[in-house]
Amino acid sequence: MTNPSPKKVALVTGASSGIGAVYADRLAARGYDLFLVARRADRLEALCTQIAKAHGVKAEPIVADLTQEQDVARIETIVATQGDLQILVNNAGVARLAPAAQTSANEALAQINLNITALTRLTQAALPAFLTRKQGLIINIASALAVHSLPISAIYSGTKAFVLQYSRGLQQELADTGVKVQLVLPASTSTELWDLSGVPLAALNKDTLMTTEHMVAAALAGLDQGETITWPSVADASLWEKYEATRSALFAGTQAGKPAPRYQIA
Ligand SMILES: NC(=O)c1ccc[n+]([C@@H]2O[C@H](COP(=O)([O-])OP(=O)(O)OC[C@H]3O[C@@H](n4cnc5c(N)ncnc54)[C@H](OP(=O)(O)O)[C@@H]3O)[C@@H](O)[C@H]2O)c1
Numbered sequence: 001m002t003n004p005s006p007k008k009v010a011l012v013t014g015a016s017s018g019i020g021a022v023y024a025d026r027l028a029a030r031g032y033d034l035f036l037v038a039r040r041a042d043r044l045e046a047l048c049t050q051i052a053k054a055h056g057v058k059a060e061p062i063v064a065d066l067t068q069e070q071d072v073a074r075i076e077t078i079v080a081t082q083g084d085l086q087i088l089v090n091n092a093g094v095a096r097l098a099p100a101a102q103t104s105a106n107e108a109l110a111q112i113n114l115n116i117t118a119l120t121r122l123t124q125a126a127l128p129a130f131l132t133r134k135q136g137l138i139i140n141i142a143s144a145l146a147v148h149s150l151p152i153s154a155i156y157s158g159t160k161a162f163v164l165q166y167s168r169g170l171q172q173e174l175a176d177t178g179v180k181v182q183l184v185l186p187a188s189t190s191t192e193l194w195d196l197s198g199v200p201l202a203a204l205n206k207d208t209l210m211t212t213e214h215m216v217a218a219a220l221a222g223l224d225q226g227e228t229i230t231w232p233s234v235a236d237a238s239l240w241e242k243y244e245a246t247r248s249a250l251f252a253g254t255q256a257g258k259p260a261p262r263y264q265i266a
Pocket of ligand 1: 043187
């Protein structure tokens with residue numbers, strides 16, 4: 001008699017729409033039971049019912065506002081103590097695209113609280129248990145705007161640059177531990193994020209827009225190929241290698257211990 005295959009569980013934040021909802025479906029198709037986190041209970045419940053029926057897995061809605069202390073703490077506890085958790089998808093995020101001077105401090109902080117603080121807290125909560133079990137995968141959804149600022153994206157780009165640097169640092173710290181971090185940097189993807197952001201989806205160049213299905217399929221294909229950093233829409237993979245080489249040379253150039261000659265300081 002063979003042992004039943006061990007239970008596999010994934011937790012996806014921001015699963016009530018867009019990229020997160022597709023991740024939930026695709027992970028269920030791979031046999032994962034799910035915890036799906038977002039604020040809209042009706043959407044989460046409908047998705048859980050649909051996914052459970054389609055894929056024969058358990059899918060549990062968890063209604064939480066990840067900008068609220070008690071709600072984040074509740075999800076941290078699940079992430080830290082759910083012994084079967086193998087994948088954490090830090091996907092929940094918002095964009096408020098407007099010049100910083102026209103953005104209130106509260107609006108700026110709401111983006112930072114979700115895109116940076118919640119992602120960091122859930123990652124930090126997952127790490128000790130993942131390290132003890134010597135396995136686990138954290139998928140962090142950043143954005144192509146992690147390496148690009150527009151006049152309306154100073155705050156959003158800043159939050160995604162944090163996700164990029166945090167994830168890259170973690171990947172080095174976690175080398176050889178069995179715990180993995182995949183960083184995904186989508187470009188424009190057709191979701192509700194745009195209409196909520198202040199830049200309507202209809203205003204975007206359709207040729208630059210990816211579907212959520214294609215975005216998640218590419219990200220999971222990258223994961224299956226062992227990528228730690230996935231640019232779903234970038235055809236020329238050598239661009240990232242060149243960017244990294246230049247970034248690394250720039251950092252090496254900072255290690256001089258004296259002002260650069262062009263400043264002519266005696
Ligand atoms: N769409 C793009 O072009 C694009 C490009 C690059 C990166 N991304 C990133 O992809 C991720 C997913 O976004 P999306 O495009 O799929 O947009 P979306 O359809 O608007 O999804 C955002 C998700 O986050 C959840 N969410 C928002 N505020 C929350 C809060 N306070 N607490 C808990 N959950 C919250 C939303 O659910 P509720 O409203 O039900 O809470 C929703 O499920 C984000 O991190 C985004 O920055 C998107």
